[in-house]
Amino acid sequence: MPTSPSSSAQAAREQVAQRLRDLRADAGITGTELAVRCGWTHPKTSRIENARTPPTPDDVRRWCRACGAEDQAADIIAQSRDAESLYVEWRRKVRAGLKRLQNSYVELYQSTELFRIYSPTLVPGLLQTEGYARALLSTNTRLLDIPDDAEDAAAARLERSQIIHQPGHRFVMLIEEGVLRYQLGDEDAMAAQLGYLLTAGALPAVSLGIIPSATRGRVLWPQELFHIYDDTLVSVELLAARVQVTQPSEIALYLKAFEQLRSMAVYGAEARALILKAIEALH
Template identity: 75%
Template sequence: MPISPSSSAQAARENVARRLRELRQDAGLTVTQLAAQCGWHHAKTSRIENAKTPPSARDIRDWCEACRAPGRAEDLIAASRQAETLYTEWRRRVRTGLRQLQESYLELYRSTRVFRVYSPTLVPGLVQTEGYAAALLSTNARLLEVPDDGPEAAAARVERSRIIREPGHRVLLLIEESVLYFQLGSTDAVAGQLGHLLSVGALPTVSLGIIPMATRERALWPQETFHIYDDTLVSVELLSAQVNITQPSEISLYLKAFEQLRSMAVYGAEARALIVKAIDALA
């Protein structure tokens, strides 16, 4: 895709920078004059105005004071904090533990009516078993060099995922067939996970689509893992960070990609046959 998945975050930072620059200009201050009043080097003002350095809350308050607009500070601080949450490194997100990360999604899950999830590498978290999730989360903990509370986090993930059985929610899942063959955890854990897919795929609230490896002339090549919550938020999983996309134009692009990927998938009996084939391959 031509649009970077982190462009929403950058656009939000640039919006804050633009508002600060306009505030300085409206006050009739030069970059050097504002820096002098705030007690920092003028290069810092330029970096903030060009969205190269995110301003701290103290920076914004000082800026607004210098521009004789202290009442603007709190709104700008809130906008700046929101911009920084659009792109969050996993190490920062898991600093309080993997279990707490799982629980942090509860409010979002409860408020979402339609989940759309595409994964080219893993069984989606919404339908993971505890054994499969524990192996995955412990692997992530080792990679990120954080304390490993994978088993506890896996239990929290499974508990959180009960949402798919509740009325008022619809879950559209898309995976590449190769996901069924990745050996994540023990053979028993993988077998249990594949068996669970057979069960959840039959739920009335769940649509499970699998894109066969033999698909010819694909409508779209495999993409990064992404989640679409209703049509208001896209969450993209990168190796180092989570990117939250809120710009309508980018959300529309992901919705379009999801439908193109979905057009290549098989469902129902054909999807179950692919899962059974993967189970047989474990023997």
């Protein structure tokens, strides 16, 4: 698995590596001796100790046995699995199709009271129309080389999005103005999507802010697409993976960035004017 761009995931891996390093040091053996006892090469020991390669459960068992600490193996295996779960490869997640991926978010959505979403390139999933979602998801299936279930996945995404009409949830969404110009699907699908933004932005539970392209002296440059669920989890969407940020200090950084981005956005009549301008540009 590639090294995670999230320091939350990497820090968790490094804690596992540190525990294994400490076990070897406490046992008074060198990296070369450990490699011999485990039946592998010294470079592998080095990669594991430096958190460049995550250990398999079998690696951990051998390591603990070599250090006379077999009683610690189960705990370290569990810790390593937790570390790896912070970084989820899209390809592995979507093997069973995109519909199942859409449904996998339902429980998290229902338990979240305040959603903060920043998207520099796409209409947020909770505000997508069926045509827009279908075009986006179909593109994703081709990129990931998986079966195209975009139609079912789009329907599942729309069903999940009904949460914006349910009481007990609030949604603060930010997009860059460029999102209004990146056409997904045909002209009619894009026009319908932009029209829905006019409607959705007026919903009582939804705050939709748009950061104008002409913003001068930006206080923060465009960031990666991220969702903040209450104050407990940040989900960052990358091309190849989703990174989950759980460390409080890093969540605080995303919250700070979100507020800085929010300070540059326009709302209400000004936001609607930008959407109408984008609709006009389609024709």
